[in-house]
Amino acid sequence: MSSSEPAALWDLPEKPPSPKAAPSRARKPPKPGQKAKGAQSPAPERPVARVVVDIPLAHLDRTFDYLVPEKLHEAAVPGCRVRVRFAGQLVDGYLIERGETSDYGSKLAFLDRVTSSEPVLPPSLQAVCRAVADRYGGTLSDVLRLAIPPRHAKAEGEPPVSPAGPPEAPDTTAWARYQRGPAFVEALAEGKPANAVWQALPGEDWPRRLAEAAGAVAARGRGAVLVVPDHRDLTRVHAACAAVVGEDAVVALIAGLGPAERYRRWLAVLRGAVRVVVGTRAAMFAPVHDPGLFAVWDDGDDLHLDQHAPYPHVRDVLMDRAHAAKASLLVGGFARTAEAQLLVESGWAAPVLAERTVLRSAAPRVTPVGEDFDVARDEAARVARLPAVAFEAARQAFAADLPALVQVPRRGYVPGLACGNCRTPAHCRRCAGPLALPGGTLDGQPKPPACRWCGVPETAFRCTACGSVRLRAVIVGAKRTAEELGRAFPGVPVRTSGAAEVLESVPGKPALVVCTPGAEPVAEGGYGAALLLDGWALLGRQDLRAGEETLRRWMAAAALVRPAAAGGRVIVGAEAGLAVVQALVRWDPAWHAAQELGERRELGFPPAMRMASVEGSPDAVAALLEDLPLPPSGEVLGPVPIGELDEEGNAERERALVRVSRAEGKALSSAIHAAAARRDAKKATEPIRIQLDPLDLI
Known part of the structure; x- marks a missing residue:
């Protein structure tokens, strides 16, 4: 059986029929070539839909096969929102793709309806979300919940905004104060991928520098995503980008906009109406067309860490997106984190900083x-x-x-x-x-x-x-x-x-x-x-x-x-x-x-090592660690009590740390996901929190 399983396995009646109920009147079988009343016919082309259901259980982190009814043939486009019957209930989902056949040989259930034909999950965004889920040992549905804002029908029904033409190339001479600065903006202007860790000078107008970098890629017709920690920084960067590329070519995404305005702006990005996106943490998944630059300012700020499962960090998400899209990554700030230093020492990114004489002045x-x-x-x-x-x-x-x-x-x-x-x-x-x-x-x-x-x-x-x-x-x-x-x-x-x-x-x-x-x-x-x-x-x-x-x-x-x-x-x-x-x-x-x-490196802590934090009740933590196959370099630290102890010296919650070498980081993520899937399949009731590469270790 393939990774796609039919929803018919879960389409069970919610309540068995009462034995005292009167027997229903038998219907005559339909004549040859005649459909039974209420029966649906599958779509004439690619009738099988592979759907990701919005259920955050690790053992259900895969696609499920459904039949597309003939009446939804035109509306059921890849990437759209759908409603399906799953385990006797109607749940939301996303149609990933359509095919001709299914590996499952039994009868498939039909899609209940298409919520919207807007393709909100294009293949590029789907690939990014899948990569983030795999990196952090989470589920695709959890990442999709962070990446795609809730639907607002009125905003979706508004006529699309016509995209503005490419802006003029901005003046980037201010980058000459930094070593490798001119080479970096030149690579952006030519469409070549370049990764940099930028140490801004004291008193630098850093919003303007970020706007110039975004303008360099926008002038070639490509997109840019700039992520900052809070709304005060967002206001400054948005104003700078508007001055460089124009008001119509930039949009600000922030969680506090309200459902209608947030979805309206997100759709403008999805439909290609704007090329430059600035925002806080919620903008790291912005679906820009043909991205050429991803930038994060002050990556050491803890506001860049999402507090919802699977707890992704903006820097890591943008790094994965830049690598997949063959785009450029810019990590900027006045200071430098150990994670950014690792990018420099590994040769993946080049340092962009000023000479000592310029710095002293x-x-x-x-x-x-x-x-x-x-x-x-x-x-x-x-x-x-x-x-x-x-x-x-x-x-x-x-x-x-x-x-x-x-x-x-x-x-x-x-x-x-x-x-x-x-x-x-x-x-x-x-x-x-x-x-x-x-x-x-x-x-x-x-x-x-x-x-x-x-x-x-x-x-x-x-x-x-x-x-x-x-x-x-x-x-x-x-x-x-x-x-x-x-x-x-x-x-x-x-x-x-x-x-x-x-x-x-x-x-x-x-x-x-x-x-x-x-x-x-x-x-x-x-x-x-x-x-x-x-x-x-x-x-x-x-x-x-x-x-x-x-x-x-x-x-x-x-x-x-x-x-x-x-x-x-x-x-x-x-x-x-x-x-x-x-x-x-x-x-x-x-x-x-x-x-x-x-x-x-000496202590064996991130980013030199990959580490997972497992937090929950003592029994839940012990059970998961016992079922967790570790890579060869794996080591368990703890568990240790969290919070206050009772009179007998016991704690209600404990935490254990699991660390492996960076080379075996993917193996750790896969092992964590598999252990969580087995735990969910057993219907474990005690909650547990699993986080990879946590910022807070002590």
Whole structure:
């Protein structure tokens, strides 16, 4: 039997007939050449339809054969949406192809109806979705759910938009600042595949550079897909592309558009009305015609990882699409991930970066300060825990009529306090709960610390370990920092950006802009200074990617500061001897990425190895691992408990990691899929989460 099985095996009656029911009146058999009443005839040509049903069970991850009735012969086109009866129920599906015969020798069920004749699953998109499912050990139906938006009948019935002509080739001379930059855009303009990892210069107008790269391929009549982390980046890139290729040649895809508008724009891409697509994670499957460029900006941002099964990453999906379509891939950012470094070291992609002389002229001056810094003599600055060098850098920015950026790892107020001498956590004398600063003032003075459990204020703290009366913040939030800095710089406006209140831009006037990482607004003309506070809070996280992520967030903020020649300063609150700090001081993320990748090789972690995470109840994890045939290089780490333990030391959930060499990554994906299929076939009830190449390992 082929991979396609008939749906007749699953077409069972939902309820057996009652034995007390009256017998129905027997019908006369039809005469020779006469059809029975209600009978359907198969289509005259290619009557067998192979359908992918929308059921996310691994053991059903294949096509099923149905007959196309004669009345649906014209409407049932490959790639359209259909409704079929499966296991006694009507379910959605996609018609993959039509054929003359089926390998199954018994009777086949007919298609119930064609939901829409719009071919929303062309062969190119189907191949991409199948490759992504195989890469992550998932099912095709799960990937199709991510790739194809829900149908909106009104938007589908609107007349198609006429495609605009190819735009003029854009001016790409700005790429001459980078080594291999002109060669890369020349390859795009000539239609040759070229893969690059681009390290953007500080202060670079990177949306414009991406638009120029997209315009180079659009001028040849080919398509481009540009994926960015969030809507703020999307707004900037869309505006840049509209200026380069024209409003009619670019469309923005984002999940929050609403069903009608999202489907309308997606159809415009599918029908070839636009050549350039910009969007967030949802745009990685955009079905552009004749793609010539796939680009992802800031691939280290965790927003590029889809949180729905099979958990694909934008960078990997675009890499597979570029390889299949013989198109170009551009991975850009101010920093560089270990995964991007692997592409460079393997020779699959070329580095596009500026010479050191050009870099030094564009980068700000970076000054690290450890925890034993000299606090500014100003009493308000002392309250704000501000180093003297940071205090002076901010004052210089204000004197130059420029704003200053302050990056704080957490939002809100101080989550916890500790002894200022020995760092023992501060606890309430009444209930032993954690102490914290409540915020606000009392009689013009900051409120004293209070217990987060019982609310009793602590007016006479003394450390139980060393007897010190000093307190220090474990992590100071953005709002608290904004209040303290407001007192340190009276008369200077203070603005906050983070959580639900994220600013896109600020005017180029003196102001303190306090933000959390990733919420930095763009300042007109650049910031005069950036203060990166509490660096130890980012570096001290229990995460394999803590150093890489910290450098990425620092460089994103520092890149908004004016060059050193124009007085731009960056003060980072971390020890100068750390590799992450040195990479920032020298502005050399490639060096740090090479170090990070080397350490991953020694430890056997991604991307040097392929890894799968299996998470669920202890019994479910143990059963799947027992049924999982490992490749020769396979190794199981764990399982280890997740979350809180009960009184007996047991956890409700556990996680195990399975790792293999990169050469056996496909074998691991196939083994994971096969084990999940056997588990689904046995109708296992306990949920389990399987994820390949997870970002979070610790």
